[in-house]
Amino acid sequence: MAHTFQVTVDCTDPHPLADWWAEALGWRREPSDEAFIRRMVAEGHASGSDTTTHRGELVWAEGAAIVHPDGTMPRMLFQRVPEAKTVKNRVHLDLRVAPADVEAEVARLVAAGATELHRASQGPHRWVTLADPEGNELCVS
Incomplete structure (x- = not known):
């Protein structure tokens, strides 16, 4: 269905x-x-x-x-x-860009009002966790 x-x-x-x-x-x-x-x-x-x-x-x-x-x-x-919002999201969006574009995309979103929360990696995968202007998490990878 x-x-x-x-x-x-x-x-x-x-x-x-x-x-x-x-x-x-x-x-x-x-x-x-x-x-x-x-x-x-x-x-x-x-x-x-x-x-x-x-x-x-x-x-x-x-x-x-x-x-x-x-x-x-x-x-x-x-x-x-x-x-x-008071606690971490249980669901969030992952915005996927080309690996070479991650830093530029993070900079663009931060300039638009996002806040960088942290950076992480697991094996070959790397991502940056941001918060939108109301604190909702999203990741850029």
């Missing part, structure tokens, strides 16, 4: 974090359906407090999604939760 899935990231501020990850991965934000949002509010299925404006666009306040440019990868959803 075929299954599809999305990767969901809990966060305190979904729209800026979705922007950060879209830039990090070279993906794009999923477009907002402003007409649908306005209709849901007008019909009483949602309230104005369920929405916000991000970069001039009416969006749902509780979440933002990014998608691969050609739609071949699972969607990533960033959803608002009330608490900040």
Whole structure:
């Protein structure tokens, strides 16, 4: 049986974090359906407090999604939760680049707001563990 899935990231501020990850991965934000949002509010299925404006666009306040440019990868959803991250992630993304590009990719992500946490290796495999602007771990290898 075929299954599809999305990767969901809990966060305190979904729209800026979705922007950060879209830039990090070279993906794009999923477009907002402003007409649908306005209709849901007008019909009483949602309230104005369920929405916000991000970069001039009416969006749902509780979440933002990014998608691969050609739609071949699972969607990533960033959803608002009330608490900040406090412990190590049980699941994280590994961003794989050519071995010669690891240092440049780490530098790019750190310049964009990531924090380098540590470097590790196992046999011939090497990776750098970073944290995104809200502290979620990711590895570059």
